[in-house]
Amino acid sequence: IITRTHRRKWQIFPGRNRFYCNGRVMMARQTGVFYLTLVLIMVTSGLFFAFDCPFLASNLTPAIPVIGGVLFVFVLGMLFRASFSDPGVLPRATPDEAADLERQIDGANGPSGPGYRPPPRIREVVINGQTVKLKYCFTCKIFRPPRASHCSLCDNCVERFDHHCPWVGNCVGKRNYRFFYLFVLSLSFLTVFIFAFVITHVILRSNRTGFLSALKDSPVVVCFFSVWSIMGLSGFHTYLISSNQTTNEDIKGSWSTKRAKDNYNPYSYGNILTNCCAALCGILDNLFISSSSLPFLLFSSFSSISLLPPPSLSFLLHLSPSSSLPSISLPFLLFSPSSSLPCLLSSSSSLPPGAAGSLVVRICRSATEQGS
């Protein structure tokens, strides 16, 4: 009788991820900033619902808190989905597979023949007329598929690697990109919504009782920087989706014509709609560990929709400035742990070093406290 101890794949997972809820939740090692994100979103929204909504519902329309509520729930849902699911981690090679590849690589190291031969640990492939180099990953012992990249923070190769997001506490890759994008998009709607109605509230109140008094009666959540930051980020990702690029490729300028005159993106379908459809409505599966032998659910269902305060601004910030992003002071620098910064931005241009920035969310109970 053969007895096998069934160990779940997540229990023997070699990467640096953390698993919760019996393998259903998968996150990066450092999750501190994720909790900050949650706190920010919840505090901002909570204050809005507590202080501004009663006035707005009674004076304008009750649809305002309802819409706000729906947006809030959607934002949280997408955040959880992006944070807790597998980004598209490529499983490492089994020892036999690694040995087989090594043999092939050593075989290719024979006497140099005529003509150009790429170094043995690089394979060249022609995709849609463009030559793409596939590199060998020493940690995972595989040749990385096109568009995959190794995340040093999580110590995994991730398919269609976009970037590692500390605010979301996970890598953003093939399987959770659409959730990340929807999260940023809905968060920009939420922040604009909250901002607009808070201003409306203050204005309406000041019509009756004077400006300073109005500010005193309603705590004003100033998320001005965040609104711009998040909107900028969602705009940037909309551009990326429509041109079928990843953040990684855009930052490195992989398909930029500055590299070579006839450089183009071989993965683009040519038209914006198809690109969007491919990115947002393409494959959605439950990760490589959805094999029959060891069930390894990666967040296929929503767990509690808890609070996650909107780390509104932060999101934007983790993205290193590319040409399309407005250059904004990065207040998030105040919050983000120093360790996450260098890794995240390892391939990107450096952030303005002296970006002390102002506090992201300023809650002023009364105008006098602000010293205005």
Add this chain to the structure above:
Amino acid sequence: MAETHNMQDLHHQAAVASKVYVQRDYNSGTICRFQTKFPSELESRVDRQQFEETMQTLNNLYAEAEKIGGKSYLEGCLACMTAYTIFLCMETHYEKVLKKIARFIKEQNEKIYAPLGLLLTDPIERGLRVVEITIFEDRSIGSGR
């Protein structure tokens, strides 16, 4: 599943002579496609035509899974509108085809490859990177039932 149990027994009783890996073919982009080139180690074991047919069917199934069309667009929109909670009740098209692929591989193993002392591993178990073919030592194992 009696057959699966027997396949696993086969795996344990027979000694593994070697493993052959059929790598991905990235010439058409990032879509899932495996090379249809016949590995030389299988020369003596299986008919070339048969193997290439298996690989071609497998590639076609993966192409079907990844197809982007009106149906996938509708599915995506519906999912987005329900905040992806709809997938608590239904499977994505991709997952349905993955199950179909799993059944196909199992059937191919039982009918064709196991009698020849070979075992195809579902690529999903290797993260869709390779098709692993295990070659068992050539003993008279029988049909594996």
